[in-house]
Amino acid sequence: xxxxxxxxxxxxxxxxxxxxxxxxxxxxxxxxxxxxxxxxxxxxxxxxxxxxxxxxxxxxxxxxxxxxxxxxxxxxxxxxxxxxxxxxxxxxxxxxxxxxxxxxxxxxxx
Amino acid sequence: xxxxxxxxxxxxxxxxxxxxxxxxxxxxxxxxxxxxxxxxxxxxxxxxxxxxxxxxxxxxxxxxxxxxxxxxxxxxxxxxxxxxxxxxxxxxxxxxxxxxxxxxxxxxxxxx
Numbered sequence: 001x002x003x004x005x006x007x008x009x010x011x012x013x014x015x016x017x018x019x020x021x022x023x024x025x026x027x028x029x030x031x032x033x034x035x036x037x038x039x040x041x042x043x044x045x046x047x048x049x050x051x052x053x054x055x056x057x058x059x060x061x062x063x064x065x066x067x068x069x070x071x072x073x074x075x076x077x078x079x080x081x082x083x084x085x086x087x088x089x090x091x092x093x094x095x096x097x098x099x100x101x102x103x104x105x106x107x108x109x110x
Numbered sequence: 111x112x113x114x115x116x117x118x119x120x121x122x123x124x125x126x127x128x129x130x131x132x133x134x135x136x137x138x139x140x141x142x143x144x145x146x147x148x149x150x151x152x153x154x155x156x157x158x159x160x161x162x163x164x165x166x167x168x169x170x171x172x173x174x175x176x177x178x179x180x181x182x183x184x185x186x187x188x189x190x191x192x193x194x195x196x197x198x199x200x201x202x203x204x205x206x207x208x209x210x211x212x213x214x215x216x217x218x219x220x221x222x
Contacts (some may be wrong), residue, residue, distance in 0.1 A: 003150075010190075022132070031209055033209065033210070033211075035211075037151075040215075040216075041215050041216070042114070042200055042202075042213030042214050042215045043200070043202075043211070043213045043214070044215055045210045045211065045212070048209055048210065063205075071214050086151060088153070090211075092209065093155075095158060095165050095166050096141065096206075096210055097143065097158050097166060098155075100145075100152075100153040102150065102151065102152050102205075103151050103152075105151075
């Protein structure tokens, strides 16, 4: 069954603006990951946040986790055209598999 | 020196045919996966292998048969292809104890 649900489904912004994507999940987790998928390519790991963490930073990425609300957000600051991609959250499932949400398609226009 | 490589990149075939997709990883990982991504980009786990042993088979039709000859390879054979099998199939791997998945670039399967 699907665990993560991202919103919005699609987001269109201008270069330099910030992009925020949200993810909600249903069951308790040990960690939550975010992945990026460029068109026609495989997914690439961006960042992982553990269940005992509330916020994590990596370069222009900021991830928050609220386990009481079962939600996470990914913020990309000062976006660039190269950030155009689909972004997925993933939660750890049974037997160490990852369950992915439906993704947010981000379009950054120059 | 691609970490997780899949072949072929594109596969176009007729209904009823049998086809295979190959996956190899050179990362020294011991767990490999097949995921299916549908036209709405939803990714669903199909199979998980650890040290050549099947761990998960997520209600996939038995027309799909994964084979892992060694820890570095996980191939997917599909018999009697159906229109609904059209999707992008991703191979992924990771090292036991680590959470991060490494994905191949996908195989776009089109069944006509």
